[in-house]
Amino acid sequence: MKPSIMQGARILxxxxxxxxxCISNQTISNIVDTSNEWIVTRTGIKERRVLIGHDKSLIDxxxxxxxxxxxxxxxxxxxxxxxxxxxxSPNDLFGSASQLQDKxxxxxxxxFDLTAACSGFVLALVTATQFIQNGSYTNILVVGADVxxxxxDWSDRSTCILFGDGAGAAILQACPSNENGILGFxxxxxGSQAKQLSIAYEEENQxxxxxxxxxxxxxxxxxxxxxxxxxxxxxVSEVPTSILKCLDLLSLSSQDxxxxxxxQANERILHAVADRLSISSSKLISNLSKYGNTSAASIxxxxxxxxxxxxxxxxxxxVISGFGAGLxxxxxxxxxxx
Ligand code: ACO
Numbered sequence: 001m002k003p004s005i006m007q008g009a010r011i012l013x014x015x016x017x018x019x020x021x022c023i024s025n026q027t028i029s030n031i032v033d034t035s036n037e038w039i040v041t042r043t044g045i046k047e048r049r050v051l052i053g054h055d056k057s058l059i060d061x062x063x064x065x066x067x068x069x070x071x072x073x074x075x076x077x078x079x080x081x082x083x084x085x086x087x088x089s090p091n092d093l094f095g096s097a098s099q100l101q102d103k104x105x106x107x108x109x110x111x112f113d114l115t116a117a118c119s120g121f122v123l124a125l126v127t128a129t130q131f132i133q134n135g136s137y138t139n140i141l142v143v144g145a146d147v148x149x150x151x152x153d154w155s156d157r158s159t160c161i162l163f164g165d166g167a168g169a170a171i172l173q174a175c176p177s178n179e180n181g182i183l184g185f186x187x188x189x190x191g192s193q194a195k196q197l198s199i200a201y202e203e204e205n206q207x208x209x210x211x212x213x214x215x216x217x218x219x220x221x222x223x224x225x226x227x228x229x230x231x232x233x234x235x236v237s238e239v240p241t242s243i244l245k246c247l248d249l250l251s252l253s254s255q256d257x258x259x260x261x262x263x264q265a266n267e268r269i270l271h272a273v274a275d276r277l278s279i280s281s282s283k284l285i286s287n288l289s290k291y292g293n294t295s296a297a298s299i300x301x302x303x304x305x306x307x308x309x310x311x312x313x314x315x316x317x318x319v320i321s322g323f324g325a326g327l328x329x330x331x332x333x334x335x336x337x338x
Pocket of ligand 1: 033034035038039042043117118119157158161197227228229231232235265266269293295323324325
């Protein structure tokens with residue numbers, strides 16, 4: 001969608017954080033029946049970072065990423081008007097964004113969570129952009145953070161090889177309309193396929209409660225389940241379509257794209273999408289080999305690393321696409337302005 005805007009929005013700075021513990025494919029092959037060769041060939045992942053022990057949580061990672069982004073933009077946390085925390089692995093089901101607000105001392109900010117799995121950062125970026133472009137807020141902190149290691153079945157070789165923990169942050173700031181850097185977006189959802197990838201709530205103790213006066217059935221969330229083949233097919237067919245729709249809306253074409261930044265799920269998906277768009281794989285931003293699939297963190301983590309490497313130049317067009325559970329997927333096209 002290409003909205004009419006009252007003021008522009010641009011990404012001022014980014015930051016990221018990953019846990020210290022690095023888990024290699026070799027280590028995973030000691031736990032389940034797999035091999036480094038299988039994982040690298042099928043996914044491109046070589047290692048991932050995982051929170052171990054009780055010392056750190058999602059909010060610690062999110063706070064480090066946020067403070068790094070704030071430092072780079074020389075901004076005080078008190079200047080932040082809104083915090084959107086995209087996560088599917090919160091510390092608290094009522095929401096964790098307020099814990100992040102407290103931890104970084106952003107006491108003037110409204111804070112809320114946004115749940116959309118691996119599309120979470122794209123949806124949060126688009127949501128934040130609306131608040132800026134319609135004139136409501138000036139400075140917004142968008143964080144994508146997940147600790148899917150907490151929800152991974154470490155005896156399931158089809159999923160435990162894929163995921164890692166991490167956090168990435170971006171500071172969005174209002175700017176004059178003619179300097180707008182968030183050019184447009186395209187978002188989609190197909191709830192009929194939700195079962196392909198989920199962390200489902202399951203009821204328990206039914207026998208225990210059925211004779212009580214208040215037969216409320218309770219349960220808990222279980223592990224990640226995924227139909228990898230179906231998610232793979234969905235990603236390589238829907239993501240290029242989403243990108244083309246978004247580019248078309250902006251009167252841009254694949255040739256105008258300087259960087260393609262996709263959710264870091266599988267190296268084969270990244271290359272298949274680039275191929276379908278006739279975009280050279282040299283324009284793909286990828287750090288999947290080091291971190292695996294970090295869900296909502298993957299896009300801001302990869303963006304932050306690319307910026308640190310200095311490969312993104314002013315006015316470059318970056319196509320960002322997220323996809324995952326829901327099923328949800330979406331594209332946002334940005335022009336780098338800082
Ligand atoms: N090691 C060794 N063998 C394995 C492993 C493993 N870790 N996992 C599966 N296998 C076996 C299977 O049992 C199967 O054996 P069989 O042929 O004897 O039955 C064989 O390898 C092939 O399995 P497939 O599932 O067909 O493997 P595929 O090539 O599809 O790769 C993968 C699996 C990597 C999961 C791929 O399907 C994929 O990347 N899917 C997309 C996942 C994704 O993008 N998720 C993004 C969203 S995440 C989110 O939203 C939170």
